[in-house]
Amino acid sequence: MASRLLLRAGALGYLAVLLLVPVGMVGYRTFEHGVGPVVDALSTPAAKHALYLSVVVAAIAVPLDVVFGIVAGIALARGRMPFGRLVNLLVNLPFAMSPVVIGLALFTLYGRGGWFGDWLVAHGIGVLFSVPGLVLATAFVALPFVVREIVPVLDELGTSQEQAAATLGAGPWTTFWRITLPSIRWALAYGVVLSTARALGEYGAVSIVSGDIVGRTQTLPLLVEERFRNFDDTGAYSAGFALAVVSLVVVAAMTVLSRRKEHP
Numbered sequence: 167m168a169s170r171l172l173l174r175a176g177a178l179g180y181l182a183v184l185l186l187v188p189v190g191m192v193g194y195r196t197f198e199h200g201v202g203p204v205v206d207a208l209s210t211p212a213a214k215h216a217l218y219l220s221v222v223v224a225a226i227a228v229p230l231d232v233v234f235g236i237v238a239g240i241a242l243a244r245g246r247m248p249f250g251r252l253v254n255l256l257v258n259l260p261f262a263m264s265p266v267v268i269g270l271a272l273f274t275l276y277g278r279g280g281w282f283g284d285w286l287v288a289h290g291i292g293v294l295f296s297v298p299g300l301v302l303a304t305a306f307v308a309l310p311f312v313v314r315e316i317v318p319v320l321d322e323l324g325t326s327q328e329q330a331a332a333t334l335g336a337g338p339w340t341t342f343w344r345i346t347l348p349s350i351r352w353a354l355a356y357g358v359v360l361s362t363a364r365a366l367g368e369y370g371a372v373s374i375v376s377g378d379i380v381g382r383t384q385t386l387p388l389l390v391e392e393r394f395r396n397f398d399d400t401g402a403y404s405a406g407f408a409l410a411v412v413s414l415v416v417v418a419a420m421t422v423l424s425r426r427k428e429h430p
Contacts, residue, residue: 189410196407199400207404215381216389217408223297223385224365227305231361235312236354240346242313243320257314260307268306269374272299276375295377300385303371308364312357319353320346363416367409 196204207213242254260268276293277283286293293299327349331341347354369387376383378392386405393402 192403192406192410195399196403203400204404204407207398207401208408210401212380212384213389213401213405216384216386216405219297219300219384220366220386223300223304224362226297226301227308227365228358228361230301230305231308232312232354232358234309235316235357236350239313239316239320239350240342243317244325257310260309265303265307265368265370266374269303269371272303272306272371272375276302294375295379295383297383299375300372300383303375304365304368307368307371308361311360311364312354315353315357315360316350319350323349359416359419363413366412 208217238253238257242257273280273294275281275283276286276299278287283293293302327345328341331345336344367387368385369391372385373388373391376385376388378384378388380392384392386409390402390405390409393399393405
């Protein structure tokens with residue numbers, strides 16, 4: 167009994183030191199001079215645009231990852247994709263690769279002198295230092311979450327219901343909308359939440375491809391770094407606190423969805 171209590175106390179203490187204390191300090195430093203400076207810091211044109219751009223990029227990148235995740239997840243779980251192990255390895259690549267390396271890879275592909283960069287520039291198509299580059303980088307780092315959530319569910323469900331639907335004359339689309347999608351809806355929602363959180367908080371890859379142009383390509387995480395660099399502690403902590411609030415909302419959503427996954 168004593169060892170169990172000691173183990174729990176150690177785990178909770180570790181979490182407190184690692185998570186709760188830093189987050190609490192961010193909240194304290196954000197409001198140590200009152201609410202007014204925080205409102206002023208988040209009301210600047212740069213802050214408004216950074217928040218708006220972060221939401222826009224996530225709103226584009228996450229649906230792309232959802233569509234890919236559903237298609238790839240079904241193909242991997244049902245064994246319908248050639249070179250399935252290779253595809254599975256590539257899907258997991260963003261987990262193992264540093265986001266900075268991802269940004270550099272995109273720069274190599276779409277920058278001047280890159281594989282596609284010169285052709286795109288010659289045709290007036292800007293990828294780097296613009297919204298398309300931000301979307302590509304964000305979609306890449308958030309790619310695995312939907313796939314990783316729905317594949318185990320599909321493996322557990324098996325194919326009996328889908329085969330029964332096909333036996334009764336249902337086509338592939340009807341089977342997907344009536345059988346497959348309802349079965350994976352909570353896993354899909356969980357993957358969307360994780361992808362959204364990753365997209366909103368992405369820094370490494372975005373910092374490479376964006377150029378960090380204030381009012382144009384500066385997202386909220388980049389704004390935090392830029393304000394720290396300029397010794398604007400209130401502005402940096404305010405933007406960081408906004409990201410922390412988003413994280414707390416994500417944690418709450420994950421908790422609710424995980425319960426629905428376990429008890430659909």
